Every structure is written in C-alpha cells, then in structure tokens.
Amino acid sequence: MTLRQTFKTAVAGLRTNKSRSALTILGIVIGITAIILVMSLGQGAQNLILGQIQGIGAKTIAIVPGRQPKGISDIASTLTDSIKQKDVDALKKKGNVPHATDIMPIVFSSQTATFENQSYQPTIFGVTPLFASIYNITPQEGNIFTDDDVASYANVVVIGSKVKDQLFGNGEEALGAKIKIKGQSLRIVGVLGKQGQSTFVNFDTAAIIPYTTVQTYILGIKYFNRIVVQADSEANVNATVEDIRLTLRNSHNITDPTKDDFFVETQAQAIAQVSTITNVLTLFLAAVAAISLLVGGVGIMNIMLVSVTERTREIGLRKALGATSNNVLSQFLFEAVILTASGGVVGITLGALFSFLASLVLSRMLSTNWSFTFPVMGALLGLGVSAFIGLVFGLYPARQAAKKSPIEALRYE
C-alpha cells in the first residue's frame, strides 16, 4: 500500500465523520491560534519600540545617574542627585569629549498646571531647544523656546495638545496665555499638535520648559535626571561613551570604575535590552498557549480511541481483505496527523487574521503605527508541533487498532 493510498484512506476515514473531525481539532486550532497571535503581537510590539528607539537616532547617548540597574531592586539607585551642572560643563569642554556635538541636560517631574479654574497634571520636561530636534517635534502653533530663554531662566512653556485641551476650552487661544505651575507663572510660546503615544514620552501630556527655569523656580533642585549627548557620527559613539565615562569619573573623583555613580546608555544597548525583554515575554506567553496544545493532543487521543473501538469491525474487515497490521497502524496514525496538522493550518490562518485585526485596533487605540507581522518561524513551528502532537497522541490508538486480530474484530458487536 503506497503512502499516497494510505493518505487517501485516512482522509476518507475522516470525511465519513466530518463534524466530529472538526470538533476534535478545535483544541489544536485554539492552541495554534493563541501561539501565532502572541508571537505576532510580541513581534509587533518589539518592532514598534525598536522603531521609536531608532527614531531617536543611533548617535544619541544618555547619561543616567546612579548605578546601572541589574535588577528591579536596583531601580531605586537611579533616583540620585549625582549628576549636576559641573558635569554638564565638564562634558562641554571640547577636549574632554571631542566627538560630542550637542549636550542636553534633562530634568523631569509631574506637577499640577492651572489656568483660571482649570487644572491638569502634565509631565514637566526641563530641557534645551535640542529636545525638539532629538524627538523630531515641531509646535503646531508658536515655536520652541530658544537657548537664550534657557540662559535667562525665562518663564516660557511649550504644551502638548492634551494639556491645551484640558486647560483651555474649545476655541480658546492658548498661545501667549499664562499658566501656573507650582505658583510660577509661565507664558505659552508653543503648542504641539497631537503626537500620540511614543514608547518613552507622551508629548500630548507634556509641558516643555527651559531646564534652568524648572530647576530654579519649579523644583528647587540642582541636579539632572538625564544628560543626553549627541555624537558627531555613529562610528564615534563608543569612543564618545568612553570619553564621557572618563570625564564624569574625573569630575566625581572616582578611581574605581565599579564605584561609578552614573551609567551611560547607547541606543544599541537599549535595543538589545528591549529585544531581550520582549523576546522573553513572548516566549513565556507562547509557552502558556502551548499548554492548550497539550490538552488538544489528549483530546485527539481520546477521540481516536473511541474511533478505533467504534470501527473495530472495519478494522477486522480491512484485515480480512488483506490489510497488514502496519497498513492499519499507518491509516490511523495518518488520520491523527492529518487531523492535528489541518488544525495547525486553520490555527495559523486564524492567528494571522486575529493578529492583523489586533494590529488595526492597536494602531487606533494607541494612535501609533503598529505594524502587522506574520511570524513565519512561529507558523512553521506551529505546523510542525501540531503534526508532532498527532504523531505522539495518535500512536497509542493506532497501535490498539493494529493489534486487533481480524476474526476478533469481525465478530465485534
């Protein structure tokens, strides 16, 4: 009996019980659908985050205060005041970091802003005009403030679209108006258009103010939460990181590098970190989804055993007409594998469809460009795994079928 004939016989066997075959593969369909959905969304999230990191520019380097966090418990160590103005001055000396083109200190906080009777809590960014070019934002109305505003501790602010909506009614002119943050009156010089959620910064809820003003008049602090350095080229990023380390160690009188009270992050590192995190999360979720595959496999075995008992006379007849035990074994094994593999194909199709719909919904909800990705590796793996499950869980019932003696099987009532 040829393989093709065995395949045809198995398909014919399944077709005589169409609705049962369809219900049997439901478990496998759900499992594979879930795996494809999780993998596709995981890949989509990773692409989105990486896209935004890369959008910031590969030449951008961030200096963060505190020890580099190695785990959750280390996060608190980044909330220190180790980076101050003298560090910015040291970095700005051309001899110290020769490949740095721009240096921008950042302070951030969350404070209540009021205008007349309205109040809202925007995210405060104390920065320089460089902020606009790094994050590629342009005010819809007015302009970003100038370096002179930074130098003169000017009371000016650029607000995000949501901040405007919350503080000003419809049609009310925001540009030129004065809002109050922690008692400090700030004149609105720019209003951003709707930007949507970016991974790190939501510009819609932002209030962008010269860092000097934020430090002195709003927060009353002398340290920074970040320093962003732009290298002159991607090739010089690593050299610049080294220069920054040496300069800050010198500035902080640190001789032992393990005692650094700051750390330097590049986009390459951020990309690697994000990839690791999303990959681990995706794998974890896919593993959870894989449990349903196991349950589906047990379901297949159960139905195949019922089928073998029910078709005992058929097995006896086939043997009487010349089928060997191996013929019967392969017929039932093929039936199980065809069941699970077709469940896999349906699951992959549904998974892709749901992922596509999810990408449309997510794009709308987050107002971002969430791209749909079809996980080719996931699909191939899903197909392989489902066929394998058919093989494993179909083997026992198939062996039970093959073992039957022809006359016992023919006599079965």
Added chain:
Amino acid sequence: MSLIEVKNLKKIYADEGAQTQALCGVTFDIQAGEFVAIIGPSGSGKSTLLHILGFLDRQTSGVYHFDGKSIDDYSDAELAAVRNQKMGFVFQSFNLLPRTSVYENIRLPLIYSSIKQSLWDGLVRKAIKDVGLEHRAEHEPSQLSGGEKQRVAIARALINNPRIIFADEPTGNLDSKSGAAVMEILQALNQKNGHTIILITHETYTAETAKRIISIKDGLIVSDRVVAKRVDAKDGFVK
C-alpha cells in the same frame, strides 16, 4: 495436489479459565474447482473451521496446508497477502464500509494489493457490471437492499480474482428471492470461472446448490457426501 488439506484440525477457545473445544479433530481435502458446502447446526464449529481455512484464525493443533504450504509457515503479513491475493470473503452481515460508495467498497481489496493503480478502475467497473449494479455504483450501503448489499460483497470478493471464495451464511440475512440470486452468482462463478467455493450454511436446501456437503456436529465431521441431485439456483428455491 489438493488446494486445501486438513488433518486432525483442533481449535480450543480458552476464556477466563473455561475451555471450549470448537473443533475436535477434522480431516478432509478440497480440490481446486470444487463447490463445497459445510453444514451444521449453530455451535457445531463450522464458522470456526471457515475462519481457519480463510487464514483469519489459526488452529490450536493439527495440520492445515493451503496450496501445498502449511499455515504455520506463514507470518501474519504473509497471511494478509494470501487473503488479499488468493481468497475472497462473503459474510452473512455483508460487512460493507458505511458512508462509503459501492464503487469504493468494491475497490477496497485493491488498495492492499500489488495490482497497478492504473488498472483499478477497469477492474472495479467490470466487477460492478458482473453483479449487475452499474446503476448503484455511487450509492452508499444504506441506500441498498439486502440482496444488493450481498452482491456488492461478492463483487468485492472477486475483485482480486481469487482462487477460492469463502461464503459464510451468504443468504442468512436475505429473503428467498435475493438468496437465490446470490446462490446463482456463486454457482456461475464455480461453473464458468472455475472458482473454488466453500459455503457455510445451516440450511439444507442452500447446501444442495453445492457439489459436495460436509456435515459437522459438535466439532466433528459426521458426513462428507457428493450431492446426488444438485439444486440449480436459477430455478429459484423456497425456504
């Protein structure tokens, strides 16, 4: 050389300690081209004998040579091959695959044979024609009458052009008219095509369509005779 040689054949069923002796030592020969009826009351051991002769079961002791070779020398896979190539079976309860067309039921033995696939369609069409069921080829067993079902079973038994046909109470589930039609086909196969036929029945009048009758009772042969006045199934017979 006889097609079938049986010497002191015994079959004992052991079930949960209790032993039942179905065959207590039977001896006979059957030549190629014979039409033999094995007759006996229910429980006499005739079906057990047919199952052993048809390679569906093995004897407990004694000798069985088919075509000059002992059944003990065949592996299970070889037994399957002999059943497929040299034997055809017709059962009382038809044993057709449900929800499967007449055409596919008749083709079933071919998928286990070494006959080239390109020849299958011609063979199946011819077998369907031989039993007069051309108009029923695409019907399923549930749409057929008992007589038609048994004709499908006969066509299936003939598809591989076997040397011997085992018919186990082929008229048992049929009315007398359909029964006569089935026996007519079997007689014709024996007379025209020279097929060896072994018929199991408990009905004397059905047995008398054969050339020779072996009577069995309590697992032993009580008589083995040539039929003096053979019934011609074409004339019809009344149960």
